[in-house]
Amino acid sequence: MIEIVNLSRHFGQLTAIDDISFTVEAGEVLGFLGPNGAGKSTTMKMITGFLAPSSGSISVSGFDIGTQTIEAQKRIGYLPEGAPCYEDMNPLQFLGFIAAIRGFKGDEQQQKVAQVVTTMGLESVLTQKIETLSKGFKRRVGLAQAIIHNPEVLILDEPTDGLDPNQKHQVRNMIRSLSKDKIVIISTHILEEVTAVCTRATIIANGKIVSDCSPAELESKSRYAHAVTLHLTEQQSAATKLSELPGVSEVEVNEEGKLLTVLTEGGQSIYEQVNDLVRQESWQVDALYVEKGRLDEVFRKITEEVV
Numbered sequence: 001m002i003e004i005v006n007l008s009r010h011f012g013q014l015t016a017i018d019d020i021s022f023t024v025e026a027g028e029v030l031g032f033l034g035p036n037g038a039g040k041s042t043t044m045k046m047i048t049g050f051l052a053p054s055s056g057s058i059s060v061s062g063f064d065i066g067t068q069t070i071e072a073q074k075r076i077g078y079l080p081e082g083a084p085c086y087e088d089m090n091p092l093q094f095l096g097f098i099a100a101i102r103g104f105k106g107d108e109q110q111q112k113v114a115q116v117v118t119t120m121g122l123e124s125v126l127t128q129k130i131e132t133l134s135k136g137f138k139r140r141v142g143l144a145q146a147i148i149h150n151p152e153v154l155i156l157d158e159p160t161d162g163l164d165p166n167q168k169h170q171v172r173n174m175i176r177s178l179s180k181d182k183i184v185i186i187s188t189h190i191l192e193e194v195t196a197v198c199t200r201a202t203i204i205a206n207g208k209i210v211s212d213c214s215p216a217e218l219e220s221k222s223r224y225a226h227a228v229t230l231h232l233t234e235q236q237s238a239a240t241k242l243s244e245l246p247g248v249s250e251v252e253v254n255e256e257g258k259l260l261t262v263l264t265e266g267g268q269s270i271y272e273q274v275n276d277l278v279r280q281e282s283w284q285v286d287a288l289y290v291e292k293g294r295l296d297e298v299f300r301k302i303t304e305e306v307v
């Protein structure tokens with residue numbers, strides 16, 4: 001478990017983190033969201049003991065990061081923002097070095113390196129200097145060093161930034177497969193990533209936590225939750241008829257009248273009524289679906305309220 005109590009961090013006049021408290025339990029994958037400069041990386045740096053708080057406390061698996069730093073850090077894998085590595089080493093040397101300082105020797109050290117090389121698909125770049133690797137491969141090396149000791153707690157600062165779609169998929173699968181008994185905190189600007197891998201979405205803005213719930217709950221706060229979208233094969237003047245259905249608050253029209261979204265008052269379900277109307281009017285549709293809610297809209301609403 002991670003326990004954060006009344007955590008603050010100032011940089012001169014700036015309050016980067018403003019008295020935040022939260023706990024994360026084993027099995028949780030927490031997605032840390034927030035606009036640029038919100039305080040995500042600063043919080044992660046403090047959880048991992050890389051940066052000291054101005055006030056407040058953090059304990060990781062029962063160890064205080066300020067006073068029992070090494071015990072806490074043994075249990076943490078950390079991918080810092082931008083995935084910094086020793087650039088003049090090659091991945092084989094670098095991962096060997098990380099395995100050694102994590103306490104592995106001999107066969108076990110080699111085995112640990114081999115394992116993460118396979119997981120992160122690093123075979124083709126093992127002897128190439130890290131400084132000459134592409135951005136995505138550098139990030140893979142960074143991820144490999146974070147998981148090499150099979151830590152209880154994984155803190156990943158924008159882990160999929162710069163990865164190709166296949167690697168993004170791979171990393172998300174890796175995070176999902178890890179999460180059974182571990183704590184994972186990932187920061188990301190990719191909102192779909194939160195729905196794809198996280199059990200919890202925590203939004204930070206201006207150094208304060210402004211929302212903390214499950215991704216599904218977050219989606220349900222959207223004005224599009226339960227809205228019905230239909231895609232007409234041909235342009236039709238369907239909006240007026242749709243807006244006359246009982247309970248409809250608004251009909252949004254896009255793509256020159258072909259894409260319509262029907263929003264309801266209080267977010268009640270309207271699928272049946274829309275479907276009946278489509279049949280009654282013989283509109284040709286190639287898609288008709290109920291929306292879950294749009295995270296980008298909720299994110300904007302929540303974070304803009306704070307500014």
Ligand SMILES: Nc1ncnc2c1ncn2[C@@H]1O[C@H](COP(=O)(O)OP(=O)(O)OP(=O)(O)O)[C@@H](O)[C@H]1O
Nearest residue numbers: 011014016034035036037038039040041042043081
């Ligand atoms: N060492 C530092 N000295 C001065 N200000 C700092 C320092 N580190 C962070 N800050 C400031 O603290 C605030 C929070 O920064 P942080 O890097 O935590 O944001 P973030 O949420 O990770 O943003 P991003 O999405 O851009 O990565 C910013 O205003 C940043 O400029």
Ligand SMILES: [Mg+2]
Nearest residue numbers: 040041042081
């Ligand atoms: Mg950051």
